[in-house]
Amino acid sequence: MSRCGSPLVARYDLFAAAKTFTRANLAAREASLWRYSELLPVRDPANRVSLGEQFTPLVPMRVLGDELGMDRLSLKDEGLLPTGSFKARGAAVGVSRARELGVRAFAMPTNGNAGGAWAAYGTRAGIEAYIVMPKSAPAINKVECVMAGAHVWLVDGLISDAGKIVARAVAEYGFYDASTLKEPYRIEGKKTLGFELVEQFAWSVPDVILYPIGGGVGLIGIYKAIRELQAMGLLEERLPRFVAVQAEGCAPIVRAFDAHQNESTFWNDAHTVAFGINVPKALGDFLVLEALYESGGAAIAVSDASIIEMQRRIGESEGLFICPEGAATIAAAYELRRRDWIAPHDRVLAINTGSGLKYPEVTIPELELLQPDATLRIDSGK
Numbered sequence: 001m002s003r004c005g006s007p008l009v010a011r012y013d014l015f016a017a018a019k020t021f022t023r024a025n026l027a028a029r030e031a032s033l034w035r036y037s038e039l040l041p042v043r044d045p046a047n048r049v050s051l052g053e054q055f056t057p058l059v060p061m062r063v064l065g066d067e068l069g070m071d072r073l074s075l076k077d078e079g080l081l082p083t084g085s086f087k088a089r090g091a092a093v094g095v096s097r098a099r100e101l102g103v104r105a106f107a108m109p110t111n112g113n114a115g116g117a118w119a120a121y122g123t124r125a126g127i128e129a130y131i132v133m134p135k136s137a138p139a140i141n142k143v144e145c146v147m148a149g150a151h152v153w154l155v156d157g158l159i160s161d162a163g164k165i166v167a168r169a170v171a172e173y174g175f176y177d178a179s180t181l182k183e184p185y186r187i188e189g190k191k192t193l194g195f196e197l198v199e200q201f202a203w204s205v206p207d208v209i210l211y212p213i214g215g216g217v218g219l220i221g222i223y224k225a226i227r228e229l230q231a232m233g234l235l236e237e238r239l240p241r242f243v244a245v246q247a248e249g250c251a252p253i254v255r256a257f258d259a260h261q262n263e264s265t266f267w268n269d270a271h272t273v274a275f276g277i278n279v280p281k282a283l284g285d286f287l288v289l290e291a292l293y294e295s296g297g298a299a300i301a302v303s304d305a306s307i308i309e310m311q312r313r314i315g316e317s318e319g320l321f322i323c324p325e326g327a328a329t330i331a332a333a334y335e336l337r338r339r340d341w342i343a344p345h346d347r348v349l350a351i352n353t354g355s356g357l358k359y360p361e362v363t364i365p366e367l368e369l370l371q372p373d374a375t376l377r378i379d380s381g382k
């Protein structure tokens with residue numbers, strides 16, 4: 001890409017890759033993101049930095065789907081990856097490539113989960129991590145960065161402010177800039193989410209994919225994966241309709257989509273419980289919007305109240321404790337079903353980007369305290 005300051009995107013010789021990147025060959029390889037090596041930027045397998053990136057499950061949501069009027073609703077649960085979020089995909093590949101390039105230290109701004117993942121993989125690679133995050137980031141993310149031995153600072157501001165501090169540190173100390181889309185390799189890792197879901201859908205794509213948009217890299221990655229598979233003749237030309245899901249308190253992509261723009265503008269006073277998507281202006285916004293327009297997709301904002309309510313409902317109906325960002329995608333699917341934008345029999349895939357276990361600040365009703373000699377009184381009906 002030519003505009004200065006805009007993202008770089010990795011390209012491959014797809015013709016050469018297609019010789020070994022075949023359905024049969026893939027099926028015989030390990031069930032991890034490393035099976036897609038021809039289309040990953042890590043040349044020497046010795047540089048792979050791994051914490052055990054397994055395939056994540058595609059979970060049918062029959063009970064909740066029935067309640068919401070969608071009979072083929074499923075969820076890809078990325079909360080089971082190392083460090084509890086799909087950021088592990090970007091970090092595994094991004095850090096491996098950094099190691100291959102001889103990087104000794106990197107710096108990055110984060111809202112939380114990316115910092116946790118990059119700190120862990122960085123340490124595993126013997127690379128020093130310098131991380132700046134908003135002081136309001138979840139406590140667990142601060143803890144996991146410190147526990148992984150990273151150098152951590154908090155900023156009295158948003159991720160965009162953290163980004164400016166990192167840019168100054170990069171200029172002064174020559175750190176490798178691991179900010180989203182300033183290095184082109186984490187998207188290559190996140191792309192594997194797309195390859196994986198295509199394999200899980202038996203080499204096809206669902207009708208609708210809903211993704212919670214922060215920096216937008218996950219959605220851009222899935223889109224890129226699908227385009228690469230199509231270019232290699234491994235997938236039909238049809239695209240899934242992509243849905244960008246944001247919170248009402250921070251919805252720059254939705255605002256741009258509604259105004260038919262190709263780029264978003266900075267969202268003032270951004271706030272939402274879904275911290276991973278509290279990004280007021282994404283560097284890759286134009287790529288997200290392109291994927292939405294190309295696929296006949298949509299962009300939709302949901303309220304924090306509906307996110308929290310849906311998070312509880314998903315737990316109660318399906319036994320899954322997912323993160324608020326993931327719950328936002330189901331809340332959005334429900335709204336789009338109500339508007340008939342989603343049809344009852346559409347194959348709808350929601351991406352859960354992280355584990356609910358990383359968000360212990362959920363409020364629950366007060367629990368009854370028993371004495372050791374108590375007997376339980378069970379209300380009939382519940």
Ligand SMILES: *Cc1c(COP(=O)(O)O)cnc(C)c1O
Nearest residue numbers: 113214215216217218276325353
């Ligand atoms: C980072 C993050 C997102 C947003 O992902 P992007 O690829 O940056 O758009 C969503 N959910 C969680 C839990 C995250 O950590």
